[in-house]
Amino acid sequence: MTKSIYDVSWLDLIPSSISGDVQVQAISAAVTPQLQEVSNAIKECTILVRIDELSENVIDLLAWQYHVDFYEPDLTLTQKRALVKTSIDAHRHKGTPYAVKLVVTAILEDAEVQEWFDYGGDPYYFRVVKIGGQMIDADTYTRLKKAIDKVKNTRSWLDGVSLTRTIEGSIYFGILNSVHRKVDIHPIFFNMSDITNAQYLGAAMHIHRKTTM
Structure with a gap:
């Protein structure tokens, strides 16, 4: 596992030939906190x-x-x-x-x-x-x-x-499509049927004679 300079221990730096020694491990456990303290202080620079x-x-x-x-x-x-x-x-x-x-x-x-x-x-x-x-x-x-x-x-x-200020907003457009038909209704003209009519005329003639005596 890769370690950074801030969390490495003294034992990680010891050669494998002596890292198993009990005294070396004890020394490492005692020195590691001071080592990491110094490492963490580096960033202050x-x-x-x-x-x-x-x-x-x-x-x-x-x-x-x-x-x-x-x-x-x-x-x-x-x-x-x-x-x-x-x-x-x-x-x-x-x-x-x-x-x-x-x-x-x-x-x-x-x-x-x-x-x-x-x-x-x-x-x-x-x-x-x-x-x-x-x-x-x-x-x-x-x-x-x-x-x-x-x-x-x-x-x-x-x-x-x-x-400069940018104001975000939404603009909504409404569209109405209107389709219509215009029908003009004019007065209806009726054709009158042929009507037959007979006219009767009456006349009278009155003839009289007047005799004076």
Whole structure:
């Protein structure tokens, strides 16, 4: 069975020719705890690669050691760790848009630094856009401005900061297909049947004579 340096025992290092000796086994049992204690202490020498495992008081000391320009006690532990991680890189590129992006993303998330010629602004101005993460309050904006001022070059001026939010949702469309036929019913005209009618006329003639005596 493969063992790591952290759980190997002294007996595992002893040649097979003497590992069966009772005294050697007793010595191994006595020495192994000290051996493993030293082995487990080795990781304490690797600090930067274990930043996400270190306690907050150690992170505070590292921030002082690496001269983190923007570092305040009320920052979250995640933000402090991010600033310590990017400190060396930010100092190396201080005065560049890259350094501005480093500190911005350490405090918030995905950000893009646009120079004035990228968005048609005034010369020597820049802005920070497309910042993700959760919504922030006024105090965070103030801290963000201080952080940017620490790493930007002197002749450049911050034109603004904007956040980007993606809202997921569903849009439902309903479609009704209506098919109908229009039938116009006009008044019905009946053809009258031929009607035969006979007309009878009657006439009388009265003739008389009048004699006067």
